[in-house]
Amino acid sequence: MHQNEQRTLAVIGTGVIGNGWITRFLANGYDVVAFDPAVGAEARTHQNVERAWISMEEIGLAEGAARNRITFVRTIEEAVKDAYVIQENVPEREDLKKKVLEEIDLHANPEAIIGSSTSGIKPSTLQENLTHPERLIVAHPFNPVNILPLVELVGGQGTEQTTIDRAVEFYESIQMKPLVVQREIEGHVADRLMEALWREALHLVNDGIATTEEVDAAIVYGAGLRWAQMGPFLTFHLAGGEKGMRHMLEQFGPALKLPWTKLEAPELTDELKEKVVEGCESHAGDMSVSKMEDRRDEFLVKLIDLVEDYWPESRSLAKSGQ
Amino acid sequence: MHQNEQRTLAVIGTGVIGNGWITRFLANGYDVVAFDPAVGAEARTHQNVERAWISMEEIGLAEGAARNRITFVRTIEEAVKDAYVIQENVPEREDLKKKVLEEIDLHANPEAIIGSSTSGIKPSTLQENLTHPERLIVAHPFNPVNILPLVELVGGQGTEQTTIDRAVEFYESIQMKPLVVQREIEGHVADRLMEALWREALHLVNDGIATTEEVDAAIVYGAGLRWAQMGPFLTFHLAGGEKGMRHMLEQFGPALKLPWTKLEAPELTDELKEKVVEGCESHAGDMSVSKMEDRRDEFLVKLIDLVEDYWPESRSLAKSGQ
Numbered sequence: 001m002h003q004n005e006q007r008t009l010a011v012i013g014t015g016v017i018g019n020g021w022i023t024r025f026l027a028n029g030y031d032v033v034a035f036d037p038a039v040g041a042e043a044r045t046h047q048n049v050e051r052a053w054i055s056m057e058e059i060g061l062a063e064g065a066a067r068n069r070i071t072f073v074r075t076i077e078e079a080v081k082d083a084y085v086i087q088e089n090v091p092e093r094e095d096l097k098k099k100v101l102e103e104i105d106l107h108a109n110p111e112a113i114i115g116s117s118t119s120g121i122k123p124s125t126l127q128e129n130l131t132h133p134e135r136l137i138v139a140h141p142f143n144p145v146n147i148l149p150l151v152e153l154v155g156g157q158g159t160e161q162t163t164i165d166r167a168v169e170f171y172e173s174i175q176m177k178p179l180v181v182q183r184e185i186e187g188h189v190a191d192r193l194m195e196a197l198w199r200e201a202l203h204l205v206n207d208g209i210a211t212t213e214e215v216d217a218a219i220v221y222g223a224g225l226r227w228a229q230m231g232p233f234l235t236f237h238l239a240g241g242e243k244g245m246r247h248m249l250e251q252f253g254p255a256l257k258l259p260w261t262k263l264e265a266p267e268l269t270d271e272l273k274e275k276v277v278e279g280c281e282s283h284a285g286d287m288s289v290s291k292m293e294d295r296r297d298e299f300l301v302k303l304i305d306l307v308e309d310y311w312p313e314s315r316s317l318a319k320s321g322q
Numbered sequence: 323m324h325q326n327e328q329r330t331l332a333v334i335g336t337g338v339i340g341n342g343w344i345t346r347f348l349a350n351g352y353d354v355v356a357f358d359p360a361v362g363a364e365a366r367t368h369q370n371v372e373r374a375w376i377s378m379e380e381i382g383l384a385e386g387a388a389r390n391r392i393t394f395v396r397t398i399e400e401a402v403k404d405a406y407v408i409q410e411n412v413p414e415r416e417d418l419k420k421k422v423l424e425e426i427d428l429h430a431n432p433e434a435i436i437g438s439s440t441s442g443i444k445p446s447t448l449q450e451n452l453t454h455p456e457r458l459i460v461a462h463p464f465n466p467v468n469i470l471p472l473v474e475l476v477g478g479q480g481t482e483q484t485t486i487d488r489a490v491e492f493y494e495s496i497q498m499k500p501l502v503v504q505r506e507i508e509g510h511v512a513d514r515l516m517e518a519l520w521r522e523a524l525h526l527v528n529d530g531i532a533t534t535e536e537v538d539a540a541i542v543y544g545a546g547l548r549w550a551q552m553g554p555f556l557t558f559h560l561a562g563g564e565k566g567m568r569h570m571l572e573q574f575g576p577a578l579k580l581p582w583t584k585l586e587a588p589e590l591t592d593e594l595k596e597k598v599v600e601g602c603e604s605h606a607g608d609m610s611v612s613k614m615e616d617r618r619d620e621f622l623v624k625l626i627d628l629v630e631d632y633w634p635e636s637r638s639l640a641k642s643g644q
């Protein structure tokens with residue numbers, strides 16, 4: 001594959017996720033060839049890219065990046081034949097995804113990377129019937145795809161390590177933060193976490209404890225602010241005072257037995273405790289809890305200052321013209 | 323109670339949460355009287371207030387606010403007798419909390435508000451043996467208490483509505499966003515959501531799917547960024563395209579049946595669907611999904627720009643002196 005061929009990417013399926021990929025690819029200076037059988041798909045994509053482009057200019061465009069370097073074609077074959085990376089984003093149905101991937105497999109360059117945006121299906125399942133399963137990888141992004149940096153990369157039993165390595169390089173080159181998931185499971189990692197929170201949220205609404213708006217407020221004004229900088233483990237590492245996660249698990253570990261949430265907790269064995277404590281301590285490196293608190297606080301003060309214009313009640317105020 | 327007596331607040335228990343309250347109260351111009359039987363508590367509080375004060379100056383101090391307007395006393399009686407609001411933050415053990423609250427109840431002004439920081443216990447349980455249960459409320463904050471605005475207010479069976487109303491007024495006056503929880507349950511609302519995510523995170527680590535660092539990355543670079551501005555419901559409202567939550571539930575509803583997470587999902591009945599869709603639509607008001615997307619994107623671009631200096635790898639870089 002020639003260098004200039006690496007400038008062409010294919011996007012199969014142009015819903016919310018597909019259009020996010022198109023915007024990100026174009027803003028990073030690529031040519032994009034797209035396929036979607038839906039009526040009006042091309043017009044919707046142009047509309048979406050147009051809307052999102054202002055953000056991409058703000059973030060900074062790659063040299064030569066242009067909104068019009070996209071072509072819609074009539075077949076999957078035409079879309080994928082010259083593409084360096086093929087991003088598949090058809091609806092989340094296993095039979096449909098497998099059928100589309102088989103068609104892609106038939107026409108793609110053997111050296112291409114085929115990335116599936118599936119949020120739940122394992123790569124080993126997707127690659128079952130492919131002639132070149134070694135180039136298939138799950139590359140699962142987060143909405144809005146053109147802005148959020150996370151992409152989960154998951155190889156299946158048939159995926160070659162070089163595909164994973166090349167995928168890391170490619171997604172990093174388009175300003176993303178690839179998280180290589182070591183063991184494939186349904187829902188990968190991030191959606192497992194989000195789905196747990198989502199299910200609990202549905203229970204709270206279903207049981208009449210809180211409205212959807214109250215559930216959202218319970219996240220936005222509290223934990224949500226912390227999670228932009230620090231995940232659940234480091235957050236609790238800092239809740240334990242100077243002794244960090246070790247103290248936290250001693251103090252709050254017993255609460256795992258309480259009937260909070262309808263999610264059954266794992267047994268807090270010594271082995272699990274050690275895994276968690278060592279994970280946090282190694283992640284924290286030689287930075288003390290108090291030093292990390294300083295960083296967190298400095299960040300949070302700036303964040304709240306930023307976010308105040310965007311919080312729900314400022315939206316309401318904006319609405320009523322005040 | 324005279325106006326000037328309303329300038330005195332009591333803090334019972336000065337761990338991470340109690341010290342956060344003290345800092346917030348002082349920064350808002352109050353006098354604070356504190357009690358904690360632990361050796362060295364007073365010194366630790368001064369150290370904590372000192373460390374946190376730089377953030378409070380950044381946020382903006384109330385007129386007359388001073389770090390030294392705090393007094394440690396030797397008994398709960400002395401601490402609470404002249405206080406307008408008494409904030410209880412002793413360790414999360416039901417028997418201990420009840421004992422301390424009975425002591426507070428004995429000496430507090432009948433018109434005082436007694437706020438418990440409990441993260442899990444129901445107010446009806448806490449007020450069981452009080453002479454004046456009507457002034458007891460759960461006022462559950464989030465770490466760091468001096469910076470994060472969320473406080474969950476939950477009344478029990480014995481709590482008077484006026485106590486809830488006065489509490490809303492008080493916590494708003496110290497720059498917080500009170501969320502009045504209509505029905506008391508263990509863990510209130512926010513901690514139910516966080517605990518669900520936390521339990522799933524422990525499962526992922528326990529099952530060897532991801533390290534603590536990878537779990538954190540899966541939040542920080544994706545959903546965590548969105549949650550600073552928008553909770554799980556509005557987030558999914560925007561994932562559904564122009565038709566919002568209604569389309570989202572049609573498309574992803576079936577995934578609730580999948581074995582993602584170990585949290586069992588509620589049955590997605592028509593009634594629950596309507597509750598969720600109507601909740602989102604009423605929350606969104608007359609703002610279209612596409613208008614909300616514009617706001618979200620504008621916010622996210624600014625947020626990522628801000629957060630880049632605070633993300634884990636920038637910490638690692640800082641550590642190695644690069």
